Structure formats: C-alpha cells, structure tokens
Amino acid sequence: MKLFLGFVKKEFYHILRDRRSLFILFGMPIIQILLFGFAITNEINNVNIAIFDHSKDITTHEIINKISASSYFSINQLIVNEKDIESVFKKGKIKAVLIFEKDFNKKLITNKNPTVQIITDATDPNTANTISNYVNAIIQTYVKEINKDTPIVYQINAQSHMVYNPELKSVFMFVPGVMTVILMLVSAMMTSISITREKELGTMEILLVSPLKPIQVIAGKVIPYVFLSVINAIVIIVLSIFIFKMPVQGSLILLGFESVLFIITALALGILISTVSATQQTAMMISLMGLMLPVIILSGFIFPIDSMPLPLQIISNIIPAKWFIIILKAIMLKGVGIIYIWKETLILLSMTLFFIVLSTKKYKIRLE
Template sequence: MKQLRSFIKKEFFHIFRDPRTMIILFGIPIAQLLIFGTVIKNEIKDVHIAIFDQSKDETTLEITNKILSSGYFLLDENLENTKDIETIFKKGKVRQVIVFESKFGEKLIKEGKAGVQLIADASDPNVARLVNSYTTGIINDYIKKMYPNLKLPMQIEPEIRMFFNEEMQSAYLFVPGVMALILMLISAMMTSISITREKEMGTMEILLVSPLRPAQIIVGKVIPYLLLSIANAFVIVLIGHFIFKVPIMGSFILLMFETILFILMALCLGILISTVAKNQMVAMFISMIGLMLPTIILSGFIYPIENMPTALQILSHVMPARYFVTIIRAIMLKGVGILFVWKETLTLIGMTLFFIALSVKKFKIRLE
C-alpha cells in the first residue's frame, strides 16, 4: 500500500510539473465550453431577408415593421418582382423572401384571409425551418392582436409550450453535450498518453521490475487523472450554471456521482487504448479521432438519434457518451432522480467494469 501511495504521489508531481499537461487538463476544457456555449447556437438572429410587397398597404407595412423589429431579421432588399428571388438566394446572404399578395389588407378584412408566401433558402434545412417558423409566428401574432374577431383560415390552432427550456436557450442543449465531449477526450486521452509516455521514455522497464502488480499500476495511473477530471467537471458545471444560466434542477450529488462514473469509464478506456498504442502520437490519434467524432455524432449531443439511419442508431448503443448525455440532461434540466436513469447508469457501470477487466488483462500480458 505504501508503494502504491508513493506511485500515485509520483504521478501527481509529474502532472503538475508539466505545463502542457495542465493546459490540456484545465485550459482546453474551459476554452471549449466557452466557445461551444457562445458560438454554437440553434436560435436565429439577424437573419437577412428580402421582401416582395405587391400590396404596399398599411397592413403589410405594419407586418414588415413587426418582423424587422423582432430582432431576428434584417431587411436586405425590397424586391420588385419574383424573378429576382433565385438570384438573391444564389448570393448566399439572404435566407428568406417574404411575398405579400396584392390587396393584402383589403382581402384580410373583407374575405377573412390573405396570402403571404414564405420562400426560404433550404440549402441549410434546419435554418430554413427555423426562419419560416419564426416568421409564421410573428405574422399570426400580429393578426390576432390587430384583428381579434377575425377568423383565420386555420381550423386548428395548436397551443405550443416548451417544457424544461421555455426560452429555447441553446446552452441547455450544448453544455451537457460539451461536458460529455470534454470529459471523454480529456480523461481518455491523458490516461492513454500516460503509459505510452512511460514506454517512449524507457521508464516502463522500471515498472516491469517493480513489486507493483498490474492492477496497482493501473490504479496508480488512474487516480490522479480521476481526481483532476472531477475538479474539471466541477468547473464545467459551475461555468454552465453561472455563466450560461443552465439550471441544475435535480440532485447535485447524483449529478456528480454520474459524472464520476463516466470519468472512471473514460479513464479505463484510455488505459485500454494505451495498452495497444505504440507511442504517444498513436494514442492521441486514437483518442481524438476514435472518440471525438463518434461522441459528437452518435451521442445525441447535436443530432437527434431518432433521426439517424437504423445502422447508426444501432451503433450509437455502444457509445458511452450517449448514456451520459441522457443522464446529465435528465438531472440538470428535468430534475429527475436515479429511478429515471437507472438503465443508463447500469449501462455505464457495465462498460466501466468491462474496460477495467480488459485493460488489466491486456496490461498483464504486456508485463509478462
């Protein structure tokens, strides 16, 4: 036990002496969180639009002013005919063209309905759907307020309410996902590099002849990064909560328990990578490429898993980040307890035990 404590202490001293390691552990996660939280958004803002107003009456002018004063849109051009629509879309700046039919206001009062066409640049379908949805909402809101007794053409008017994120803040989506991405990369990458560094520097021979057992060597490698990753996770949660206003509706203790479990799983995965990597470059390449892209694409972090092809949905079941993202969002945003995330928790525990067993086995083979 004394030898294990000395080994762990040596690992801490080695980590704290290397400024590059400290930057990777604490600098990169904070920078990534701030970049993802402030740059990546799924709301629209200052979208350039063009308007073709064939009526130019008081009603269309008021609707136009309401759309432009919403803060979501900027008027790029007033069109004179429909032939300019394709040309203006090809320039790539305008995302939507609003076309009011002639005698819009007169038809709205006399007939109870008037036509407005929303034409969006669907080269980015997500933005196109959002832009049309925002514009439709603004127009309908104006008509309801100005003409409360007017019967709109729609027979069914759904009332929409957003649970757990009523203001549709993108930080609620990205902070849990970025947390999973950072912890997976940092934990797995640092531990995978740690053993390959020993092999490259020639100090692996010292470990080979030491009285430490394979399990003790793995524990000694894991514990320093486990503690530092927990501190890292704590910082990420604080930044998400106080800077990006992401709530923590559930138990903070449960949140940290699930985070520690995920970190431990990632550390064991990093040890497994280090047993098959020949040098630090290979270990870093496997950690970055083999874990970063699947974590982003197949975890539900950005893209809904339900919308993926069946093959990718099946493949996503072996991605640990998928279960962690589900757990974190459920605890932070919905305030649920362990009874609602026990399946995902058991899956992470199973993966952790599997990686531990496989790492010890492969590491033991290398020692022999």
C-alpha cells in the same frame, strides 16, 4: 534520378505495408463521409410520440392515422391519464405528446375550431421546434383535404408548448454536450499516453519487474487523473450555472456521482487505448480520431439519434457519451432522481468495468 525513383518506390512500399497509415489515408475519410452524410441532418425520422385523445372520434382517429403514417413519427404510447404526461417525459423516450380536446369532431363541424395541443421535450430545442412544425404541417394538410369539397371552411388550432426549456435556449442543449465532450476527450487523452510514455522513456522495464499487479498499475495511473478531472468537472458545472445560467433542477449529489462515474469510464477507456498503443503519438491519434467524431456525432449532442439510420443508432449505444448526456439533461433540466436514470447509470458502470478488465488483460499480455 533512378536513385530518387527507387526512394519514392521504397516509400510507397513502406506506406502500403503499414496498415495504420492505410487506415488513416483511406479508412478515416470513408468513415467521416459516411458519418457526416447519414448522421448530420436537420430532419427528424421515427421520433417517438405519445397521444392523449380525450375525444376518440372519427376526426381524431383520422389525424392520428395521418401522423402515424408519416415517416417522421412513431406513436409509442397512448396516454389515458393527464398525470402520466410528466412521467412519460421524465423517462426520456417520448419526445412529444399530442393532446386532442373533448368533442373534437363536434366542435369541428360546428366551426368552434377544436384544439390540438403539442407538448414537446425542449431539452433539445432544435428537435422540439422541428417536431412542432412537422405536426402543424400534417394538421394543416388534413384541414386542406377536408375543406377541398365543402363550402364550409373548417379550422383546427394547433398550440405548441415546450417543457423543461420553454424559452428554447440553445445553451440548455450545448452545456451538457460540451461538458461531456470535454470530460471524455481530456480524460481519455490524459490517460492514453500514460503507459505509452513509460515505454518511450524506458521506464516500462521497472514496472515489468515490480511486484505490482496489473490492476494496481492501472489503478495507480487512473487515480491522479480522477482527482484532476473531478476538479475540471466542478469548474465546468460552476461556469455553466453562474455564467450561462444553466439550471440544476435535480440533486447536485447525484450529478456529482454521475460525473465521477463518467470520468472514471473515460479514464478507463484512455488506459485501454494506452495499453494497445506502441507510442504516445499513436495513442493520441486514436484518442482524437477514434473518440472525437463518435462523441460529437453519435452521442446525441447535436443531432438526434432517433433520426439516424438504424445501424448508426445501434452503434451509438456503445458510445459512453450518449448515456452521460441523457443523464445530464435528466438531472439538470428535468430534475429526475436515480429511479429514472438507473439504466443509463448501470450501462456506464458496466462499460467502466469492461474497459478496466480488458486493460488488465492487455497489460498481462505485455508482461509475458
């Protein structure tokens, strides 16, 4: 019994000295509960909306103030020309536009039931539906308040219109997200075990004494996987179009270019994981645990980033999948060109270069 207790004690010491084991045991559950607790929500908060007020009278001013005072919406822009509505949506920052018709107050007091048109970006149908419901609720609350002390029953009509996905098909949201998750996880995992496999098989020594430069070794590891991942992406896009009837409103050439860029970003991230991991098991674990949760939760795939706490919104900016999902929805559903997604493209390109440079640096350290 004493020998057994000694063995158990030894195992405790072994676990407590292993920082990676402690992180898996205590760190990952804490991170997961925080992510799930704060990020997973059906509510919306601080959603950016724009106002197009034809009337500019006291009633529309009161309604706009009521909407602005809620925690659900942030009035980001005042539109003065109807032609600007489409370009506002294509930029991707505004999720809804509220249009107040002319002579709003006059029609209200003469019982002609003025109309508020709610135009929402339905590339994310769940968020679009929620926005419409919240605006409707605020307007109805305002109507109850003005009817409280008057025998006349005033009415305001709220009309909802969904753009880019009028039928609110959920597949339009899930296809870009699933495509991103698959390409990120598969590409990163494939390359994350590439260099660690060389170490475990004992062939790393051959690479260490070879005349190849670190950047050449990394490029040699990445290029075959780029080809295979591109085939994977083509299969996903073809299935999305012909099986799920996913539209591609924009350029297929631009879609292909952006997909290849994201694949290279994911592969470069996988190589970085590979260079800092001692074993294939460690590399695989980092790829799964370190990428899966952030990609699914913090990329905007399922849950709107605007509704998350500010720290999580900031963290989401370092998730490559977030920018690729924005690009996919913009090209496939909105039909935009590079002029509207140049910033997201530049961010992905910068991340790719950063991962490659850091991987090369880490590889050099191992050469010394």
